Amino acid sequence: MRFLPVFLDLQTGPVLLVGAGDLARAKLRLLAAAGARIRYFSTDGHHDVSGLSADDAARIELAQGDPLTSDLNSVVAILCAGAGDIGVAMSARAKAVGLPVNVMDDLAHSTFIFPAIVDRGDVVVAVGTGGASPVVARRVRERIEAVLPARIGDLATFIGRWRKTIHGRIPEFALRRRFWERVVDGPIGALVLAGRSDEAEAALRNIPDASAFAGALAPGTAEGRVTLVGAGPGDPDLLTIKALRALQDADVVFYDELVSPEILDRVRRDASRVPVGRRVGKPGIGQDAINRLLIESARSGQRAVRLKGGDGFVFGRGGEEIEALRAAGVAYSVVPGITAGLGAAAQFEVPLTFRHEALRITFLTAHKARDAEAVDWSTLTDEKMTVVVYMGMTAAPSVRSGLLAAGRSPQTPVGVFARVTRPDAQAAVGILRDLPDLVEKIDGGPAILIIGDVVAHSAPWREANLNSVLSKLLETAA
Numbered sequence: 001m002r003f004l005p006v007f008l009d010l011q012t013g014p015v016l017l018v019g020a021g022d023l024a025r026a027k028l029r030l031l032a033a034a035g036a037r038i039r040y041f042s043t044d045g046h047h048d049v050s051g052l053s054a055d056d057a058a059r060i061e062l063a064q065g066d067p068l069t070s071d072l073n074s075v076v077a078i079l080c081a082g083a084g085d086i087g088v089a090m091s092a093r094a095k096a097v098g099l100p101v102n103v104m105d106d107l108a109h110s111t112f113i114f115p116a117i118v119d120r121g122d123v124v125v126a127v128g129t130g131g132a133s134p135v136v137a138r139r140v141r142e143r144i145e146a147v148l149p150a151r152i153g154d155l156a157t158f159i160g161r162w163r164k165t166i167h168g169r170i171p172e173f174a175l176r177r178r179f180w181e182r183v184v185d186g187p188i189g190a191l192v193l194a195g196r197s198d199e200a201e202a203a204l205r206n207i208p209d210a211s212a213f214a215g216a217l218a219p220g221t222a223e224g225r226v227t228l229v230g231a232g233p234g235d236p237d238l239l240t241i242k243a244l245r246a247l248q249d250a251d252v253v254f255y256d257e258l259v260s261p262e263i264l265d266r267v268r269r270d271a272s273r274v275p276v277g278r279r280v281g282k283p284g285i286g287q288d289a290i291n292r293l294l295i296e297s298a299r300s301g302q303r304a305v306r307l308k309g310g311d312g313f314v315f316g317r318g319g320e321e322i323e324a325l326r327a328a329g330v331a332y333s334v335v336p337g338i339t340a341g342l343g344a345a346a347q348f349e350v351p352l353t354f355r356h357e358a359l360r361i362t363f364l365t366a367h368k369a370r371d372a373e374a375v376d377w378s379t380l381t382d383e384k385m386t387v388v389v390y391m392g393m394t395a396a397p398s399v400r401s402g403l404l405a406a407g408r409s410p411q412t413p414v415g416v417f418a419r420v421t422r423p424d425a426q427a428a429v430g431i432l433r434d435l436p437d438l439v440e441k442i443d444g445g446p447a448i449l450i451i452g453d454v455v456a457h458s459a460p461w462r463e464a465n466l467n468s469v470l471s472k473l474l475e476t477a478a
């Protein structure tokens, strides 16, 4: 770390801004947002303050004369943006009198640099890369923007208003900290984040005994809960913002075999990770045991996450789990995930519905041939229906015979899409007649089958067609 992030109060004296053009104007906006008084020396003779509010503009003093000889009395910092050589000279002058100085895009002449900023009112996050890469800093900022609740600033302001009062009521530091943790993590914090500050205010006012309230958060007595989270098909960037937040908030994560390592990487460092799914060749611990684990961990005060591949409510037994939680009186919530069928559709460009061509979608599972036999294929004869089959690899021959017997054309386009949205994703496309052969081409699951005319719009289909046209052309040429 070369630069220490600090938060500077710019309201104590004027900030000197030297420069011109868009660069200077961007700095004017930033400084104005921080409530700074700005003394602006234009280096192109043109004080352009367009795009600033009247309030902000009122804080700007349009300075005349030479910044290199101007009075630096009570100045807090010097900024140069789009100032050319004058920036370098200003830097020397600032250093001579010990004033912090920033020359934009010129690390050598700067004693402080600007971070990328997340600005949510009282909550401000600064991200720096020591000047190495502003683009990387911006990407980090985007990630932080995504995980911070929109009203996190309101929460800080809310607490700020009550700090003194609570300080008076709970003199002991550790207890006071627990009080605030309980407020932030509990229903009161949730009310503020939901935009219901008035109700939060009332709830806080109605706490009869602040110390007792704080004491209730002693380890082991906290309110635990379970969040059922859909992890999506593999690519961690396909997690929802809520899912990511739950992972970063978890004390323990119970995950299925289908959850990719990249997604487990997103779990809070200190959380325990417990695999509960079926492993290759080994049975899982069983649904009842999973339900018990979830209930026990919530009852012991933990924030448990039940993490499942795709979506928990699509062939994921999420329904059974929340029923067990409900019966046990454990608090829970559900965060959806992108189901494998949608992941496959997006990655390989299979529009699951298409005007005039596909008006319905059926998601079904055909785990074993036996299950496939249990499917009522006669309900799937509609040519304008796209059929998405989960767990259909080994049962592929039964899927084919079922659909053919129901009267679907052997020429119906089909696709087998494996390990979708992961780095080693794979697709094989063809027609229903050849479905078992297509499955043979796949080097391992998990894989999903999509059956219907829309598969002919997919990227691998178009590619295969292009290839066959090309080879025919080559044959005729030869």
Ligand code: SAH
Pocket (backbone or CB within 6 Å): 233, 234, 258, 308, 309, 310, 311, 312, 313, 314, 315, 316, 338, 339, 340, 341, 344, 389, 390, 391, 392, 417, 418, 419, 420, 421, 422, 445, 446, 447, 448, 449
């Ligand atoms: N709840 C999950 C489905 C669990 S059933 C979801 O919503 O996606 C398991 C089946 O899902 C697998 O047999 C396979 O058919 C499909 N599947 C899961 N992840 C997949 C992936 N990354 N690529 C292709 N198919 C996948």
